[in-house]
Amino acid sequence: MPAASLDVRGLSAGYGQTHVLEDVSFSVPAGGRLSILGRNGMGKTTLMATLMGLTRRYAGSIGVDGRDVTGLRTTGRARGGIGLVPQTREIFKGLTVEENLFVGLKDRPRRAIEEAYALFPRLGERRRNLGSQLSGGEQQMLATARTILGQPSILLLDEPLEGLAPVICDMLMAAFAQLASSGAMTILFVEQRLESALDFAEEVIILERGRIVWAGASAALRADGAVLERYVGVGGLH
C-alpha cells in the first residue's frame, strides 16, 4: 500500500462526556512526516486514538488520500491504511515474538516477517521469546514491526521512545528514519523528546488543551525559544 495523504478537519473527540480534542485541523501530504508536540495531558494520545477510531468523535472528519474514513470503525480504518503503534505497546505477552508478528501479517505470506527482522535484527535474535520476556525497547520494536507488517500507508507512532535507554532510542530512531526515507508511508510522530521530534519531521504541530496552538516547520520552531518555553516547557535547544 503506497503512502497516503491525511486530512483532518475540525476534529473534536474525547471519552464519554469529556471533550479532549477541540476543532483540530491539519494535513500531511503522502510520504510526509509530522511531529506532534505538547505537554502531558494535552491530547496527543487522544488524537492518535481518534485517528484510529478508538475514541468517541463529536465532530469533524478524517480523510485518507481524499477518501472520508470518519464513518469507519477501527478495523476498517486499519484496512484503509492507518496503523497505530500505541504508547502502551500492547504486544501479546502470551505469544512469542514470532507469533506476535504472525498476527500482524493479515493475509501476507509467513516469509514476510523477515522484513521485521531486517528492520529490527534484535527481534530475530529473540524470535522464540515470549512477549512478557522482552525489555521495553524490544517490546517497542515488536509493536512497531507488527504494525509495519500490515503495510500501513499512514503510520501513527505514539511516544515510542518513552522510558527507553538512549542507545535503544537511537536504534528505534534509525529504524523510523529508514521507514520514512523509504517513502512507503506517511508518519505522524508523537514524542516528548524534543530533539528527536524536531529532527524527525519537517513539520510540527503543538497541542495545548486539545487545540492546535502552533503549526509550522520544525526549523522555525527550533529557533523560537518563546514558543518552546510556553507550550513545551523547554527554553531552547542547542
Place this chain on the structure above:
Amino acid sequence: MAQASAPMAAATPARDLGRDLAGLALILAAGLAGYWLFPDNLSFLTRLISVALLVLSLDLIVGYCGIASLGQAALYGAGAYAAGIACLNGVTEPFLLILIGAAAGAVTGLLMGTVMLRAHGLPQLVLSIAIVQLLHEAANKAAWLTGGSDGLAGMVPAPLFGLFEFDLWGRAAYLFGLGLLVAVFVALKLLVRSPFGMVCRGLKEDPLRVSALGISAFPVLLRMFVISGAVAGMGGALGAISTQVVGLDSVSFELSANALVMLVLGGLGNLYGALIGTVVFMAVEHVVAAIDPFHWMTLVGALLIAIVLFAPRGLSGTLDEAARILARRPRRAGP
C-alpha cells in the same frame, strides 16, 4: 535491558519438532499400550477417544479463542446423530460416516457460532446452554428421525478397509479411533501454530489490539467455531460407529459440562491438556464409579477443587512447570 530467562529462550524449531514427535509417539504408545493392557475395556477406551475429540474441539474455542461455552455437546451430538442416521440409511463406510459427522458438526458450529458470537461473557455462556438444551429437546421430539428418548440403534458399519468388523470386542473401533485421534491431533497442532491460530490467541488476549491491526474478530472466530464443530462431530460419529447406538446423552448439557471440567482439569489452551484432562477424568470416573457408584462424583469434585486451587493452569501446565524446573537444574549445577 532485561534479559529473558535462559530456559524459556532456548526453544528452537528443531526442539519444537522434537517435542511434537515425542508427544505424538507418547500418544501412540499410550494408545497401543491400552490396546494390549486392557483388552476387555476397549469399548470404554474408544469412548474415551471419542470424548477426547470433543474436549479438543472445546479447547479450540475456549482455550484458544476465549469463547465461553457450556454447549459443546450440541456439535458432538449433531455428528453422532448424522452418522447414525446415515448408517441406518445405507451409508455404512466408516470413513464416510466420520466425514458426515464432521460436516454435521461443522454446519451446527456455523449456526451456533453465528448466534453465540453476538454476545460476550456470561450472556454467551447462557446462549450456549440454551442451544444445547434446544437441540436436546429437538432430538427428543423428532422421534421419527432420532428415535427420541430410545435413541438410534441397529447401526451396522461396514468392516474397516473391508476387512475388520466392528465387533463386540471393539478392537477395530479402538484402533480406528486411535488413528483418527492422532490424525486430528496433528492437524490441530498445525492449526494452532499457524498465523490463523495466532490471531485467535491474540483475540483472546486483546481483541481491541487485533481490530487495530485490521482484523475483524467475527469471521475469524466463526471459522474456528466451524473447525471446532467438525472435530466434535467426528468425535460424535466415532461414538456412534463404536457403540452403534446414539442416545440423547450425546447432545446433553451434562456432557457439555463434563467436557469443560475435563478441559479445566487438563489445562486450557493446550492440546495435550485436553487429552490429559479427558484421560484423568474418565479414568477416575470409570474406576471410582465401579467401586462406589453412588459417591464417585465426590472424588471427582475434590480432585477438581485441588487442581483449581493448587494447579490453576491445569495438569498440563503443572507438568510444563515441573519440566522447566528440571531443565533448569543442570544449568545451575554447572560451573
